Amino acid sequence: MAAIEPDAVHVYEPMRQWSLGLRAYPKMARDLWRARDLFFQFVRRDILLRARTSFFGVLWSAAHPLGLLITFVLLRRAGIVNPHAGGVEYAAFAGLGVIHWSLFSGLLTQAAGSLVGASNLIVRARFPSEVLVLAACMRVLVDWLFGLVILATLFVWLGVTPAWTVVLAPLSLLPLIFLGVGLGLLLALGALPLRDVLHALPLVLTPLLFLSPVFYELPSGGVWEWVRIFNPISVSFEALRGLTFAGTLPDPALFGFWLAASVFVCLGSWRVFNLVIPKIPEYAS
């Protein structure tokens, strides 16, 4: 038998997590670190399953953004829409936007459904359930990397040369990723007892897509100025495009604020997740 490690005493009591306060974070981090093997197992499982149960596998993840991109390029050619692209080749401009919009919306959607799909596991075994949500997020990141390959191909084909600052571009995505993972944790939690969350998510994402500079630059002035400041996607996307095409750095105050806010949301959501998840197996089926 395995010898009992000195710190391996587990205590289950009502509302135990609540009494820990901020001291909970080191414990949560330790538990998560110990479950890293399980995390990779889930990621591996998801990738294996997708490869095994579908013919086109990872290609499907690119189908939706590519479809949207082609639609907008055709609409623009036909003169039906005339979006502002800031002087960049439109397909490259919109391609960059749509791949990263898929990253954000994918994080939310995949995370939201991650616990519902594994509820039989949650009600029968004890492990840090965050790993299920994080594994779903990891899958979205893999899809995103694949999307980047397509994007790079598109750039080469169109003859678009990015600015040297493009090497910093991944940093501009940090607010999006922290926000996506943080909100994803909350959505996953909410969807377990109430599936309404899954139904309501597209209702929020669709308007958000059109209020963000995905296929066009947002108009300036008036109410749009507020949208640009208070829509974190807009802040991230403007930074991303500045770094990719124009070689300009983002506004440090605005970007710094949203980076800090997204980290705060992510850590806060993690704690809420940790507090509420012990209550969930009773209500999940």
Added chain:
Amino acid sequence: MSATDYVLRAEALGKKYCKEFRRGVTYLGFDLLRSAIGLGAKASLREKEFWALSNLSFEIRAGECLGVIGANGAGKSTLLKILAGIVEPTQGRVEIRGRSAALIELGAGFHPDLTGRENIYLGGGVLGLKRHEIASRFDEIVAFADLGTFIDSPVRFYSTGMYMRLGFAVAAHCNPNLLLIDEVLAVGDSAFFVKCLNRLSVLKGQGTAIVAVSHDEIAMRRVCNKCLLLKNGNVECLATPHEAYQRYQAIAQTTPISSLNESGDGLIRVARVEAPESAVTGDPLEVLVHYEVPKGSIEGAHFELNAFNAQEELVAIFGTLSLGKRLPTLQGRGLLRIGFPSVHLTPGAYRLAGGFVAADGLGIHNWSASLSRLVVSSPLPLQGKCWQPAEFKIEGSPC
């Protein structure tokens, strides 16, 4: 052993549930809000809430096995889920020293589209094993599950038995300090059952503490050092398996039969049943059935009798149908005398169900789910579900 030498300690455990889902979610919301402002969850019972478990305290040391027994709804599974850390207790505290593995349902972490091999890694990971730990036990697990070439097939192609063997094999080889098993002793065929019992006994020998929930009395008597008998969420007794099962049977005897629960086409009626309330294993027994055929006559009917034990398991079926005989033509009122030269039931409380079956062996004239109760006793320490008289002789010497 020192006083702290326990693997599991439960103190004044209690668990409250709500009978309605929506109301339960609302209460959960309120409790979370109350906790957020430092008030804690509401302790008293609200509408539609009930205590599934209350005031449970016990301790288990390394190498001990505690059996949890009781009727359906007594709180056995709830207790196991709390001990596994899946469900949070409403009151009290559980302390576990070391790694615990729970088999709440076999193969919890398995995915139908993955192969047996891949699922061993996944299932082991869910039970808290590292990849290299699983790799080092992989061959042992595969040998125990005995799946042959199926190990590389997706588990959706497995039979129920194979699926369960794999689940037990993974849990039984992760060398936990505490193993929690719910209703898994009754899985698989008899050869695997014996293998499971032997593996449990090896684990006990290595110092693993076990908490087992099962309706299988024989398995529980073999594996457990002590048994916790639950009744409506309360501890009825915590004693040796023998004492606990005696107490369990005593409770089953005093529980009133809800109704006579009769059914059938009514061509024959049972007016009265005369049967002794107690019997001794090995002694003769007689049951008298007073019947009435209201109209005309019935030809070629059968009489069947079933005996159920305290765990509501069907332990014996006897009647003319199984003997290949028929009752003579029945007309008007009469008396059916059923004689048993010797009772082969082992000590315990039994419920007899039975009635008249039509000549085709399918139609039911009259069926009563509870003809009578019978308490069987014996001066001998008999175990198992039936008594088989036997002689044991060593060739050449008297025994």
